[in-house]
Amino acid sequence: MIIHNGYEELKIKIPVVTLGIFDGVHRGHRMLLDHLVSKAREKGGSSVVVTLSPHPRLVLEKDHLNLTFLTTLDEKKELLEKAGIDHLVIINFTREFSRIPACDFVRDILVGKIGTKHLIVGYDHHFGRSGEGDFETIRQCSDLMDFRIEQLEGLETAEGAISSTLIREALLSGRLDDANNLLGYNYLLTGMVVEGKKIGRSIGFPTANIRPEIHKLIPANGVYAVEVKVDNKICTGMLSIGTNPTITSSKGFRSIEVNILNFESNIYGKNVTVVFRKRLRDERKFDNISQLVEQMHLDREETLKIIP
Numbered sequence: 066m067i068i069h070n071g072y073e074e075l076k077i078k079i080p081v082v083t084l085g086i087f088d089g090v091h092r093g094h095r096m097l098l099d100h101l102v103s104k105a106r107e108k109g110g111s112s113v114v115v116t117l118s119p120h121p122r123l124v125l126e127k128d129h130l131n132l133t134f135l136t137t138l139d140e141k142k143e144l145l146e147k148a149g150i151d152h153l154v155i156i157n158f159t160r161e162f163s164r165i166p167a168c169d170f171v172r173d174i175l176v177g178k179i180g181t182k183h184l185i186v187g188y189d190h191h192f193g194r195s196g197e198g199d200f201e202t203i204r205q206c207s208d209l210m211d212f213r214i215e216q217l218e219g220l221e222t223a224e225g226a227i228s229s230t231l232i233r234e235a236l237l238s239g240r241l242d243d244a245n246n247l248l249g250y251n252y253l254l255t256g257m258v259v260e261g262k263k264i265g266r267s268i269g270f271p272t273a274n275i276r277p278e279i280h281k282l283i284p285a286n287g288v289y290a291v292e293v294k295v296d297n298k299i300c301t302g303m304l305s306i307g308t309n310p311t312i313t314s315s316k317g318f319r320s321i322e323v324n325i326l327n328f329e330s331n332i333y334g335k336n337v338t339v340v341f342r343k344r345l346r347d348e349r350k351f352d353n354i355s356q357l358v359e360q361m362h363l364d365r366e367e368t369l370k371i372i373p
Contacts (some may be wrong), residue, residue: 066146069154072115072178077152079110081183082175087116089135090144092249093187093220093227098148100217101185108183111151115179116141117158123280124158133282135229135236135248140255154179171206184214222247239285241344251292254281254321255338261322270361272305272322273332275339283321284341286348290368292340293325301326301372303364304339310350311357326365343371 069075081104087094098114105112118138123129136144138155145153156162156174165173175181184203203214219226227247235244236252245251256277277283286307293302304323323339345364351357 066142066150067152068142069152070157072154072156072174075154075179077111077113077180079105079108079182080113080152080180081105081108081110081185082113082115082179082181083185083187084115084175085187086120087114087136087141087145088120088229089232089248090141090148091135091227091229091232091247095148095249096220097185097187097217098145098150102149104183104185105151110182112149113152113154113179113181114145114150115154115156115175118155119158120280121158121163124160125163130279132280133233134280135232135252135282137255137278137281140253144250167202168206171203172210176210176212181212184212186214186216187219233282236282236284239287239344239347241284241289241341244284245341252284252341253338254283254341255336256281256321257334257336258332260333261320270303270324270358272324273337275321275323275337277321283319284344286319288345288348288364289341290343290345290371291323292342292372293323293328294338294340295325295328295332295335296330300328301368302339303345303361303368304341305348307348310348311354324361324365326368 081101083097083101085094090098098112101114102112120132120134122132126132142153175184186203219228221227222231224231232244232247235241235247241252254275254277256275258273259276261272261274283306287305289304289306291302291304293300302323302325304321306319306321308319323337345367349360351360
């Protein structure tokens with residue numbers, strides 16, 4: 066996949082285009098992306114995804130510090146590449162850019178700069194100034210310009226069309242299996258290993274404390290069976306998210322700590338990726354450290370059943 070930072074001087078053969086944020090690149094997105102790739106091959110052209118960075122809400126909303134998303138830009142790039150996309154065009158989103166009228170965006174950027182020949186949009190797509198642009202807007206614009214447009218329906222579940230919102234709600238409520246099913250892959254989180262209090266080491270379960278990107282969504286508190294990608298290896302781990310109520314009285318600070326099984330290397334300052342395979346249990350406050358250690362041994366046994 067070729068990544069373009071901006072839309073100047075693009076030379077893309079017969080661009081078949083879709084546009085959106087694609088947070089999570091979930092199963093609903095994949096249905097659209099698979100159709101995009103198929104249509105590009107049919108036309109002898111290139112599949113092109115146009116996205117915005119940073120996320121528009123981070124620029125336009127006052128309370129943006131508390132916003133969280135399913136994927137970072139790097140994770141999104143990797144997932145889009147796995148989907149077989151030929152070109153990713155990343156447009157820098159600013160307040161000035163947000164004021165561009167929808168039809169001007171279609172005429173000047175999608176057609177004028179990117180050279181769109183065929184545009185595919187999702188069932189609920191909106192764009193342009195104040196979200197004024199929708200499928201009907203693009204259809205009217207396409208009548209005046211030389212490109213075709215089609216709209217795809219969403220991928221339905223019992224709760225409605227698959228959406229990033231549904232997945233976020235599932236993760237925040239501890240329904241990891243539901244979230245992974247909607248995503249079509251196991252949720253993942255990447256972050257740097259930082260110094261912790263080293264309490265885990267003192268009880269026989271040394272942990273790596275992970276500091277993720279600030280707007281990355283962190284699943285519900287609890288203990289999870291995870292795969293850990295570190296130093297080009299894939300290891301098995303137990304991950305705890307929460308406030309460590311048995312050990313500390315600090316109620317406000319949430320930590321993300323992973324005990325990597327059969328692993329002793331020093332990885333401070335390195336980035337690791339954890340892949341969430343199964344939620345084992347809620348976070349609990351035990352009466353004493355001995356009870357906590359006993360439960361962690363049980364968690365380890367359960368983790369090894371899930372990830373041998």
